[in-house]
Amino acid sequence: MFRRYLQTLEKKRNKINVIRATINHINLEGDDHKSIRPELLYVSGRMFKQKLNIDQLAKWFSPYGNVDVKAYGQNKALVATSNHYCAKDILRAFKQHNTIYVTYYSVWKHSPIARGLLWTGVLLSGSACVVALLTGDKET
Template sequence: MVLHSPAVVPAAECDRYTNESHPHEAGYDSYMAGYVFIRMSHLQTMQGISAQQPVPPRFRRYLEVMRRFQDKVNIIRASIDHICLVGEDPVSRRPQWLYVTLAPSRAATINSAQIAELFSPYGSVDIRPLDGTHFLVAAHSFYCAKDILRAYRSHKLIHVTYYNMWKHSRAVQVLLWTSISVSILGIGWTFLGKSS
């Protein structure tokens, strides 16, 4: 219910689109894309406009208001909320990942869906299992991440902390220890070669 909401009326030969759904039909998909664009444009344009404005905005005004979204593609559940087709992508405004460790006694009894259910009172989360006892959690907001950390600060069976690649990534740890081992072998080989 927005003031001066535009009426979107399909052409006579496409009248069936007003009462029936025809997904993946080219005409219907085009109609729905246009419908959503007009509605979103109107909502954006009418923000902050007084209810006493007697004249509805012209289409040109919609285009001016929507220009800030031009060449930007929305990304769902990613570290950034959109990508720019022209220019630099935005800086990430997502919270840092959470790293969940289960007590060995609970490893077989809790899966990623159950963890998502446990964390759901604090907000929307995405869970990625790493193995039977470790999970990565992407929280939808900083408040959600902080609330989860606070709630599970002293939990006996589920430990939650911020994810640290150097500390928690198995691949990074293997690479680091391999590099250290190769370096030590190289130094030892060089030292033994010089002494003989």
């Protein structure tokens, strides 16, 4: 009987379970497998500068599966779900919600640092083009 348990556990040998991370486990014998965890969900208030109650969000989302809600500023939150079905169910259920907006998290859309870097690049390259056009060779 004990051998059956050992055979069942053989595929988990030398792997460390990692909870609440982007990967499921760390493989001590080789390369880590690609993550199969769902993307983060981004939650914001529908009203401008509306503060979100993290406990209320957790209560709303918990019937759909295990969720971990983290504040991302005063009026934004990030939600990690346990599986893809949970994420899809939350997106579907809160699509037309009257107080919150839920979507998949995108670094370029939702991260203030990434947006700042993007706009800085746009402004610098635009300025360089304008300077190049204005100071270009004016011989005709």
